[in-house]
Amino acid sequence: MIELCNVSKFFDQTPAVEELTLSIPKGKFCALVGTSGCGKSTTLRMINRLLTHSSGEIELDGQSIDAYDPVLLRRRIGYVIQNTGLFPHWNVARNIGLVPRLLKWPTAQVNQRVEELMGLLGLPVSEFAHKYPHQLSGGQAQRVGVARALAADPDILLMDEPFGALDPITREKLQEMLMQLQARLHKTIVFVTHDMDEALRLADMLVVMRDGRIVQQGTPLSLLQKPTDSFVDSLLGGLERGLKQASLTRVKDHMAPLGPHLPAQSRVMTEQTLRQALSMMLRDHCEWLTVVDQHDVPVGELSLRKLVKEAFQAQEKSRDV
Numbered sequence: 307m308i309e310l311c312n313v314s315k316f317f318d319q320t321p322a323v324e325e326l327t328l329s330i331p332k333g334k335f336c337a338l339v340g341t342s343g344c345g346k347s348t349t350l351r352m353i354n355r356l357l358t359h360s361s362g363e364i365e366l367d368g369q370s371i372d373a374y375d376p377v378l379l380r381r382r383i384g385y386v387i388q389n390t391g392l393f394p395h396w397n398v399a400r401n402i403g404l405v406p407r408l409l410k411w412p413t414a415q416v417n418q419r420v421e422e423l424m425g426l427l428g429l430p431v432s433e434f435a436h437k438y439p440h441q442l443s444g445g446q447a448q449r450v451g452v453a454r455a456l457a458a459d460p461d462i463l464l465m466d467e468p469f470g471a472l473d474p475i476t477r478e479k480l481q482e483m484l485m486q487l488q489a490r491l492h493k494t495i496v497f498v499t500h501d502m503d504e505a506l507r508l509a510d511m512l513v514v515m516r517d518g519r520i521v522q523q524g525t526p527l528s529l530l531q532k533p534t535d536s537f538v539d540s541l542l543g544g545l546e547r548g549l550k551q552a553s554l555t556r557v558k559d560h561m562a563p564l565g566p567h568l569p570a571q572s573r574v575m576t577e578q579t580l581r582q583a584l585s586m587m588l589r590d591h592c593e594w595l596t597v598v599d600q601h602d603v604p605v606g607e608l609s610l611r612k613l614v615k616e617a618f619q620a621q622e623k624s625r626d627v
């Protein structure tokens with residue numbers, strides 16, 4: 307769906323992105339991570355042609371973006387940035403309807419689309435349609451930003467640190483919202499973030515950049531298991547890598563059948579993560595937990611010893627590959 311082949315971008319003589327080769331399949335959620343100035347935003351802006359690449363080839367569905375009509379490109383690609391980029395003198399409804407209006411949709415259709423999106427993003431029309439950006443909280447403004455990016459039903463979403471300025475609780479809520487949206491809409495998403503937990507939580511594929519180049523790409527789990535060098539290792543959390551890996555794994559995938567002994571006092575749910583289970587073991591001073599389903603019925607148990615052994619085996623396996 308999105309293909310970059312040997313793409314470079316120079317500002318004057320200085321390279322910002324060099325020889326980038328990346329292929330993002332349709333419907334995938336790709337997170338771009340790396341230290342400040344490594345070329346993440348530049349990469350996004352080349353994909354929607356806010357910046358022209360200096361060399362190499364960028365294609366959408368096998369067609370060079372240079373050959374795309376700019377209006378069509380704008381329709382196909384939604385763009386969300388950290389400070390939302392909303393027009394301050396336009397109310398929420400007008401901001402969301404921007405691209406459909408540019409595309410000359412009939413007014414009734416624009417209004418209908420705006421209402422639909424406000425519903426989708428949990429912004430009641432009666433409360434928010436006529437508010438101006440300065441009357442919104444950061445989280446609400448980001449929702450409007452996402453709604454605006456989705457307005458013309460693009461199949462690609464580029465998101466540049468969209469939740470960067472939010473408190474952890476609002477951030478987590480919007481991550482949840484984005485995951486639900488993605489499960490329904492199956493957009494192809496390129497998402498830039500400095501928050502590794504956010505990247506690991508949301509992404510199907512993780513791309514690590516350094517000094518304008520890609521140093522490693524793969525699934526979050528594969529990178530956590532086998533970072534290519536000490537830079538990727540430290541970016542992914544260094545000593546915390548084991549816990550980050552545990553946060554990507556559900557209890558239900560590691561539980562054993564209930565044993566004949568009395569169930570453990572502490573209970574963990576099948577859908578919780580191994581990281582949460584480990585935290586509970588530390589909190590409650592216990593080496594095993596009873597696993598319960600959503601009706602609080604015991605369905606298995608989780609043992610610390612077994613977890614450690616399995617994690618070790620998984621690592622051995624990845625070393626052999």
Ligand SMILES: Nc1ncnc2c1ncn2[C@@H]1O[C@H](COP(=O)(O)OP(=O)(O)OP(=O)(O)O)[C@@H](O)[C@H]1O
Pocket residue numbers: 317321322340341342343344345346347348349
């Ligand atoms: N318009 C520009 N003119 C000159 N240099 C630029 C321009 N835009 C970006 N750069 C340079 O290109 C490099 C990559 O910048 P970019 O904004 O892509 O980094 P980034 O990875 O998004 O960083 P951050 O995480 O801080 O947002 C930086 O060295 C930056 O100074």
Ligand SMILES: [Mg+2]
Pocket residue numbers: 346347348466
């Ligand atoms: Mg940036």
